[in-house]
Amino acid sequence: MTTHAPRAAHTVMLPGSLDEAVAALTAMPAAVPVAGGTDLMAAVNSGLLRPAGLVGLGRISEIRGWQYQDGHALLGAGLTHARMGRPDFAALIPALAAAARAAGPPQIRNAGTLGGNIVSAAPTGDTLPALAALDAVLVVVGPKGIEGGTTSREVPVGHLLAGVEMLRPGELVGFVRVPLLHAPQAFLKATNRTGPGRATATVAVVLDPARRQVRCAVGAVAPMPLRPLDAEAWVASLIDWDGNRGLDPEACRAFGEYAAAACIPDPVRPDDGSEPVTLPPAALHLRRTVATLARRALGRALA
Ligand SMILES: Cc1cc2nc3c(=O)[nH]c(=O)nc-3n(C[C@H](O)[C@H](O)[C@H](O)COP(=O)(O)OP(=O)(O)OC[C@H]3O[C@@H](n4cnc5c(N)ncnc54)[C@H](O)[C@@H]3O)c2cc1C
Numbered sequence: 473m474t475t476h477a478p479r480a481a482h483t484v485m486l487p488g489s490l491d492e493a494v495a496a497l498t499a500m501p502a503a504v505p506v507a508g509g510t511d512l513m514a515a516v517n518s519g520l521l522r523p524a525g526l527v528g529l530g531r532i533s534e535i536r537g538w539q540y541q542d543g544h545a546l547l548g549a550g551l552t553h554a555r556m557g558r559p560d561f562a563a564l565i566p567a568l569a570a571a572a573r574a575a576g577p578p579q580i581r582n583a584g585t586l587g588g589n590i591v592s593a594a595p596t597g598d599t600l601p602a603l604a605a606l607d608a609v610l611v612v613v614g615p616k617g618i619e620g621g622t623t624s625r626e627v628p629v630g631h632l633l634a635g636v637e638m639l640r641p642g643e644l645v646g647f648v649r650v651p652l653l654h655a656p657q658a659f660l661k662a663t664n665r666t667g668p669g670r671a672t673a674t675v676a677v678v679l680d681p682a683r684r685q686v687r688c689a690v691g692a693v694a695p696m697p698l699r700p701l702d703a704e705a706w707v708a709s710l711i712d713w714d715g716n717r718g719l720d721p722e723a724c725r726a727f728g729e730y731a732a733a734a735c736i737p738d739p740v741r742p743d744d745g746s747e748p749v750t751l752p753p754a755a756l757h758l759r760r761t762v763a764t765l766a767r768r769a770l771g772r773a774l775a
Contacts, residue, residue, distance in 0.1 A: 506529065535549045590645060591645060662761050681713055686708045724767045
């Protein structure tokens with residue numbers, strides 16, 4: 473009889489603290505951490521991954537909530553999408569809460585975690601543009617060396633997503649540090665179906681009145697979220713930060729198009745005098761989608 477059942481991992485460890493989890497990963501370098509398992513078990517079930525061991529993070533209560541720290545929220549990597557979608561969290565970090573609410577059907581939101589979404593780093597990861605617009609920083613916990621114990625280091629989320637910095641053996645994402653901006657934020661997602669689905673494009677817009685900044689990140693159109701920095705700076709210069717922060721609808725529309733063209737640019741013009749190449753229809757459609765999302769997200773943040 474043939475079976476498609478995946479070969480079970482030989483060892484499953486269920487540590488009760490981050491320190492124990494790091495020790496378990498250090499003792500067994502071939503083991504992989506698993507949080508909600510929504511991405512990892514899909515890879516195991518499809519035969520893409522055969523982990524020799526699993527280190528389950530579900531019993532580590534210190535990473536399932538959040539705490540306040542110097543004007544920031546220190547979010548545990550084990551926060552589920554369902555928890556982040558609740559009103560108390562939405563009052564703190566509206567863009568991240570909206571992204572978490574958009575992440576898959578309820579079963580996935582109940583199990584899937586912030587840390588898993590970040591480490592999977594799928595282009596369609598819904599929390600990623602929100603974290604990029606928020607300039608979030610990861611607190612990575614790892615082994616201290618021959619003395620034993622754990623040490624931590626900080627990695628900007630964009631560095632991990634761009635592959636500038638990687639997780640080293642034995643390291644885990646413990647927490648995500650997000651500034652509390654006390655200002656409107658928006659996250660919008662487009663899918664090609666009704667109901668929950670993977671994103672074709674996402675846009676997060678965050679206002680930072682203290683720095684007089686508008687920060688925007690576009691997800692799903694590239695391997696990692698993109699920041700249209702020139703469009704951000706341009707629109708921030710138009711906003712009356714000391715007044716009602718209103719903006720002409722035409723300026724919101726121009727911002728959407730500016731941001732979309734930065735993320736999905738025109739092909740480079742040939743320098744041999746031949747006909748310029750135009751964007752294929754699918755890319756033009758995607759650019760229009762991003763422009764609409766960016767316009768609406770900015771409009772909502774400024775409303
Ligand atoms: C049907 C379905 C629909 C989905 N829809 C969406 C969607 O709409 N939007 C979306 O964004 N995602 C979606 N997902 C993907 C998935 O649910 C999310 O990426 C989720 O956040 C992953 O979290 P997890 O806890 O399940 O991660 P896991 O599957 O447990 O782990 C994923 C990866 O992260 C690593 N990892 C987990 N936690 C840590 C940590 N703390 N430190 C270091 N490494 C860690 C694991 O080793 C593994 O490599 C969907 C998945 C499914 C199966």
